Each structure stands twice: as structure tokens, then as C-alpha cells.
Amino acid sequence: MPAAKGNADVPSAESKTAAATAGGVQSLERAFDLLERMADAGGEVGLSELSGSSGLPLPTIHRLMRTLVACGYVRQQPNRRYALGPRLIRLGESSARLLGTWARPYLARLVEETGETANMALLDGDEVVYVAQVPSRHSMRMFTEVGRRVLPHSTGVGKALLATTPPDEVRALLARTGMPAATAKTITTPDAFLEALHLVRETGYAVDDNEQEMGVRCLAVSVPDSPTAAAISISGPAGRVTDEATQEIVPVLKEVAADLSAALASTDGT
Known part of the structure; x- marks a missing residue:
């Protein structure tokens, strides 16, 4: 009789929660890092500048910046650059x-x-x-x-x-x-x-x-x-x-x- 296959390759609920928590903390760290980089650059930057200074890929930066804009901590300028927002x-x-x-x-x-x-x-x-x-x-x-x-x-x-x-x-x-x-x-x-x-x-x-x-x-x-x-x-x-x-x-x-x-x-x- 063949042995029953284990669940080793299926993430448990606990591991999913831990991964989600870790991902959330990482996103927070990255978001705050971007805000500080914007402040160091005088308060207004482009995505490519942030990518160059942070080492993060453009899609990741774009996703984080969309969240910060939605929360009011960053605003997008008419020239498509990003500036620190008034909520700060x-x-x-x-x-x-x-x-x-x-x-x-x-x-x-x-x-x-x-x-x-x-x-x-x-x-x-x-x-x-x-x-x-x-x-x-x-x-x-x-x-x-x-x-x-x-x-x-x-x-x-x-x-x-x-x-x-x-x-x-x-x-x-x-x-x-x-x-x-x-x-x-x-x-x-x-x-x-x-x-x-x-x-x-x-x-x-x-x-x-x-x-x-x-x-x-x-x-x-x-x-x-x-x-x-x-x-x-x-x-x-x-x-x-x-x-x-x-x-x-x-x-x-x-x-x-x-x-x-x-x-x-x-x-x-x-």
C-alpha cells in the first residue's frame, strides 16, 4: 500500500500568516524609506530617481507610491514627479x-x-x-x-x-x-x-x-x-x-x- 503523501509542500495557516506579516512589515519599511529619500532629495523626486537611490524595481516603487498618494502622504505633480504630501x-x-x-x-x-x-x-x-x-x-x-x-x-x-x-x-x-x-x-x-x-x-x-x-x-x-x-x-x-x-x-x-x-x-x- 503506497504511503500517504505529506503536506510538506503546502503552507500552513500559521506560515501564511507569518509570511503576510513579514511582507507587510517589509512594505512599511520600504514606504518609510522612500519618504525619507524624498525628504533628502528636497521633497520632490521622480520614480527613476527613487529606483536608482533605493535599488528597488520600478513596479515595486510605483505600487508603494500609489498607496502613499491614496493616503495623502505623497502627491503626484502635474509633471508626473512625486512630492511629499500635506498629511505629513x-x-x-x-x-x-x-x-x-x-x-x-x-x-x-x-x-x-x-x-x-x-x-x-x-x-x-x-x-x-x-x-x-x-x-x-x-x-x-x-x-x-x-x-x-x-x-x-x-x-x-x-x-x-x-x-x-x-x-x-x-x-x-x-x-x-x-x-x-x-x-x-x-x-x-x-x-x-x-x-x-x-x-x-x-x-x-x-x-x-x-x-x-x-x-x-x-x-x-x-x-x-x-x-x-x-x-x-x-x-x-x-x-x-x-x-x-x-x-x-x-x-x-x-x-x-x-x-x-x-x-x-x-x-x-x-
Whole structure:
């Protein structure tokens, strides 16, 4: 009597479910990767560009992009190129607020150790946006409204955020925004700004010396390995944030930035 044939070649229900789950996770990973590649390319790309940079076949990219368009996260332009969609704005605003909430205990520590107002800022497109602040306890102190947007060329956080950006990209950004003078000390030429960024890379911190507002000095450092470009800073009257005080404040800034980076990288966000 012939032996009964087994089911070795027939996928079980469990294996089908596992395969479907794996496929779904892979599609999500690919979709998010494409969104990040679009952001890196300036927000608008063609399918062939995405295929070249991602290594994915065109049919796969086309299928993923159709899904992203249907969900509102990508839109197709009249020239048939694809651009990041408006629905991402809501996600970005919510995540920025959450990032600011996570940062507040670290900013409070900065205030405690330096005595000056502490801020956190992100690079949003071509602008710097402040997402968190803890004010100094001094009666004379600096206030920056959370949500305020400024151009990066006149701020310490802007310099910290752009310090490692390739010079050609910095020049292109400055060409788009212009370099209006907020004070008599504002840097107003691309060459001078690039020199300032070189100094940031050398020293590990950025200075706004009366460049955004007369009488105010700010010290800033980037948050290493942040999920999005971020910087923290302290700001205070120029009479308190002196060169001598800077030597004491900068190590504290760097230490807090490193601790905040570790917290953002942790699985539980603490």
C-alpha cells in the first residue's frame, strides 16, 4: 500500500500568516524609506530617481507610491514627479511637540546648572523652529516663544543645526531665504556664514553674539544622533553670558545634549 503523501509542500495557516506579516512589515519599511529619500532629495523626486537611490524595481516603487498618494502622504505633480504630501505636516507638528515635551526635563537641568534660559530647536525646511523652552529664574531673562520660526543664519541653534551640512547645500538654503540683518552684528554673506560653521565644527559649539537681538548672547550645540536635526541652547544677557562663562556653560550643554540623545534613542523614551 503506497504511503500517504505529506503536506510538506503546502503552507500552513500559521506560515501564511507569518509570511503576510513579514511582507507587510517589509512594505512599511520600504514606504518609510522612500519618504525619507524624498525628504533628502528636497521633497520632490521622480520614480527613476527613487529606483536608482533605493535599488528597488520600478513596479515595486510605483505600487508603494500609489498607496502613499491614496493616503495623502505623497502627491503626484502635474509633471508626473512625486512630492511629499500635506498629511505629513500634521505628523511632523505632533512629533515636534512630543520631542519638545521629552526635552523639557533636560532643558530644566540646563537652567539649573547655568542659570540661563534653555531652548530646543529643530530645522524645519529652511527655517529654525523652537519646540521647547524653560525660562531662567533671573528677573532679566530671555524669552523665545515656542513655535517661533527664525532664519538659521542669525541664530546659534541655526549654526549648530547646519554645521555639518555640505557647503553647497548651505549656499542653496541661504539663496532661498536671503540673509536679512536682524542687528548690526548679523552675518549677511554666505562666505562669512560658512566660516562661522567651520568654527562650530572646530569648537563643537555655536555662538549667537548679538546677531539676533542686541544685548543677547546664545550658546548652542546639536543633539547627536537625534531622529531629526535638533539643537539645544542657552540664551541670556551678554553681560552674563561672557567668554569666561562660556567656558563653564559649553561642557554642560554638551553633556545634556548627549544625555538627551541617549534618551531619544532608548526604547521607552525615558
